[in-house]
Amino acid sequence: MTIYIKPTKGWASLNLRDLWTYRELILFMVWRDLLVRYKQTVLGVTWAILQPFLQMVVFSIIFGRFAKVPTDNNIPYPIFSYVALLPFTLFAKALNDASRSLVGHQNMVSKIYFPRLILPLSSVLGGLVDFALAFLVLLGMMIYYALTGGFHFIINAAWLWLPFFILLALVTALGVALWLSALYVQYRDVGYMLPFLSDTWKFISPVVYSSTMIPEQWQMLYSINPMVGVINGFRWALLGAPSPIGMGLLVSTISAIILLATGLVYFRRMERTFADLI
Amino acid sequence: MTAIIRVEHLSKLYRIGLAPKGYRTLSENITYAMGAPIRAIRRVKTPAPDAMDTIYALNDVSFDVEEGQVLGIIGRNGAGKSTLLKILSRITEPTEGEIWINGRVGSLLEVGTGFHPELTGRENIFLNGAILGMKRGEITSKFDEIVAFSEVEQFIDTPVKRYSSGMYLRLAFAVAAHLEPEILVVDEVLAVGDAEFQRKCLGKMSDVAQQGRTVLFVSHNMSAILRLTQESIVIQKGQLVKRAPSVEAVDFYLSAGHSSDGERTWSRDEISLDADPFRPVALRIRGPKGTVVETVRSTEPVVVEFEYELTAPVTGLRVGIYLNTGRGEAVFTTFDTDDPGMFERFTNRKPGRYVSRCIIPPDTLNSGRYSLNVNASSYRIRRYFAEEQALEFSVDATAAPGMQWPEPRPGVTRPRLEWKIESL
Numbered sequence: 001m002t003i004y005i006k007p008t009k010g011w012a013s014l015n016l017r018d019l020w021t022y023r024e025l026i027l028f029m030v031w032r033d034l035l036v037r038y039k040q041t042v043l044g045v046t047w048a049i050l051q052p053f054l055q056m057v058v059f060s061i062i063f064g065r066f067a068k069v070p071t072d073n074n075i076p077y078p079i080f081s082y083v084a085l086l087p088f089t090l091f092a093k094a095l096n097d098a099s100r101s102l103v104g105h106q107n108m109v110s111k112i113y114f115p116r117l118i119l120p121l122s123s124v125l126g127g128l129v130d131f132a133l134a135f136l137v138l139l140g141m142m143i144y145y146a147l148t149g150g151f152h153f154i155i156n157a158a159w160l161w162l163p164f165f166i167l168l169a170l171v172t173a174l175g176v177a178l179w180l181s182a183l184y185v186q187y188r189d190v191g192y193m194l195p196f197l198s199d200t201w202k203f204i205s206p207v208v209y210s211s212t213m214i215p216e217q218w219q220m221l222y223s224i225n226p227m228v229g230v231i232n233g234f235r236w237a238l239l240g241a242p243s244p245i246g247m248g249l250l251v252s253t254i255s256a257i258i259l260l261a262t263g264l265v266y267f268r269r270m271e272r273t274f275a276d277l278i
Numbered sequence: 279m280t281a282i283i284r285v286e287h288l289s290k291l292y293r294i295g296l297a298p299k300g301y302r303t304l305s306e307n308i309t310y311a312m313g314a315p316i317r318a319i320r321r322v323k324t325p326a327p328d329a330m331d332t333i334y335a336l337n338d339v340s341f342d343v344e345e346g347q348v349l350g351i352i353g354r355n356g357a358g359k360s361t362l363l364k365i366l367s368r369i370t371e372p373t374e375g376e377i378w379i380n381g382r383v384g385s386l387l388e389v390g391t392g393f394h395p396e397l398t399g400r401e402n403i404f405l406n407g408a409i410l411g412m413k414r415g416e417i418t419s420k421f422d423e424i425v426a427f428s429e430v431e432q433f434i435d436t437p438v439k440r441y442s443s444g445m446y447l448r449l450a451f452a453v454a455a456h457l458e459p460e461i462l463v464v465d466e467v468l469a470v471g472d473a474e475f476q477r478k479c480l481g482k483m484s485d486v487a488q489q490g491r492t493v494l495f496v497s498h499n500m501s502a503i504l505r506l507t508q509e510s511i512v513i514q515k516g517q518l519v520k521r522a523p524s525v526e527a528v529d530f531y532l533s534a535g536h537s538s539d540g541e542r543t544w545s546r547d548e549i550s551l552d553a554d555p556f557r558p559v560a561l562r563i564r565g566p567k568g569t570v571v572e573t574v575r576s577t578e579p580v581v582v583e584f585e586y587e588l589t590a591p592v593t594g595l596r597v598g599i600y601l602n603t604g605r606g607e608a609v610f611t612t613f614d615t616d617d618p619g620m621f622e623r624f625t626n627r628k629p630g631r632y633v634s635r636c637i638i639p640p641d642t643l644n645s646g647r648y649s650l651n652v653n654a655s656s657y658r659i660r661r662y663f664a665e666e667q668a669l670e671f672s673v674d675a676t677a678a679p680g681m682q683w684p685e686p687r688p689g690v691t692r693p694r695l696e697w698k699i700e701s702l
Contacts, residue, residue, distance in 0.1 A: 022411070
């Protein structure tokens with residue numbers, strides 16, 4: 001094995017082969033995050049469920065009961081918001097963790113070589129376990145509402161679309177996080193921006209309201225936010241809301257792919273200076 | 279013999295403006311924050327000139343390392359050794375030049391990197407192994423060996439945050455030492471751990487060398503360099519100035535200090551911006567008559583003086599000298615405010631020029647070469663300035679006790695002790 005080192009000029013290649021050689025490390029990092037995440041907490045893994053669940057309770061009272069925000073097809077507000085909080089929590093956690101991943105692992109970045117992409121990549125994947133747990137709660141809620149009426153619980157072919165929507169959320173989070181994690185190395189402002197960003201993002205996504213509330217002429221612009229496609233997709237597949245498949249979803253998908261592609265290019269370009277600047 | 283590492287015309291340019299700025303106090307931070315928008319505007323208006331803000335950490339360095347060779351790398355702090363190692367281990371990229379490396383580079387720079395305090399010793403071995411580039415199978419097969427080497431068998435399922443620092447270090451080193459790369463880079467790790475552990479590390483290193491693997495060994499400890507390497511390169515201000523058998527290279531390094539004639543002065547552009555508000559001016563050795571000298575007699579008092587300037591008031595400043603033998607072994611460390619009375623009096627120092635002066639009493643040092651490190655810091659707040667081997671001087675033992683026998687006396691000190699002989 002010969003390693004050849006020379007300064008990279010201009011745009012670096014993605015060097016996916018290198019990433020493949022280190023694939024075990026991605027799994028190890030995800031595994032480590034899981035082992036460590038709820039250590040020394042009383043509630044432990046319950047936190048994965050509590051976060052979206054309590055938010056759902058608050059939203060149901062404020063937006064569902066008091067503000068009387070209408071839902072698609074009169075779906076009960078609690079599942080209507082919870083089904084959106086699921087992918088959004090996954091997205092927000094992935095975005096936050098991955099954006100902080102380089103600065104959070106300064107030691108590794110400044111002391112050893114490994115493909116730097118591993119850090120944001122493994123952080124993005126780390127949220128999937130929390131997501132799976134929170135999903136079980138959703139199933140419980142769906143059964144409850146099906147039994148008490150007001151909701152018709154069916155498993156249909158649309159469920160097969162769920163992995164696509166999950167992927168779309170993760171790709172979006174990764175794309176944005178690649179930009180932000182690389183910027184964070186040089187500008188610590190990113191750390192202060194992140195909470196604000198995910199809060200704002202929550203309200204430009206149809207989490208507490210239905211995307212049908214957005215006027216028709218704004219729908220395409222609105223769909224540039226890939227989370228619109230993701231949340232509409234979840235509501236459609238699981239709750240039987242109107243199908244999102246169409247121009248809107250296409251716009252969301254293209255926008256996510258553009259975020260990922262530009263993020264990768266920027267990340268690779270900045271990568272060579274990480275160890276010097278961090 | 280074939281070259282396992284080939285380095286050609288390697289250069290690394292750093293932009294000083296991007297270097298970390300060190301820690302500030304809260305009030306400094308607030309003032310700094312107030313100025314941020316103004317500075318931002320100014321930056322946009324007048325882009326920083328290039329040449330002013332860059333330094334060559336490495337400048338046109340070329341060398342080969344043959345397979346199985348143990349090569350010493352010598353140089354002062356900031357000479358570019360660490361940069362060289364970082365480039366060789368692909369942590370950072372060179373600005374110019376090319377390198378060919380035939381094999382995996384493992385470095386002991388990275389001891390304990392990626393260790394997580396909440397994870398057990400066992401979990402950390404696997405994780406750290408993976409971070410260092412080992413495959414899972416490889417780690418499993420070496421697991422018992424690693425645990426045995428680290429001597430933490432009993433605690434292998436305890437989170438490492440409960441480990442003593444010695445245990446932690448042993449475990450971390452054990453993983454790194456079993457990486458078995460074709461090329462091992464060792465950077466001064468030997469400075470940590472107890473004597474027993476250091477012996478083990480050195481043992482491991484010579485094992486590695488005896489197995490025909492290549493070792494790059496960086497140290498300030500010239501005895502260790504001489505003991506462990508046959509050949510060394512000397513790096514000075516980013517340039518490779520000497521490659522020779524280690525004995526010769528060490529001699530060259532020791533005699534090629536910046537200091538000449540018992541004085542080391544600092545010019546403005548030599549001082550890092552991080553040092554502000556501390557500006558070193560000169561470090562001098564004075565003989566008993568007050569003249570600046572390079573060689574002092576062991577029987578006479580030696581005055582060491584450090585002149586510096588403060589551009590802003592500094593609280594809790596302590597200026598210290600670290601005396602080392604020419605081979606890098608520590609003799610003593612002393613600070614200008616060691617004395618509680620002095621510490622009280624000089625809690626706050628106003629801006630201005632100062633000299634901190636100390637006297638090494640007569641009959642203290644044995645004959646030989648000595649070097650001084652200087653350091654200016656506020657304890658636990660900030661280190662303003664430090665330089666290793668800032669100044670070197672010789673001690674001559676003429677007229678010292680015992681000179682009627684012209685044999686070299688082992689030992690760093692040569693005290694004049696009071697002997698009594700009683701006839702019983």
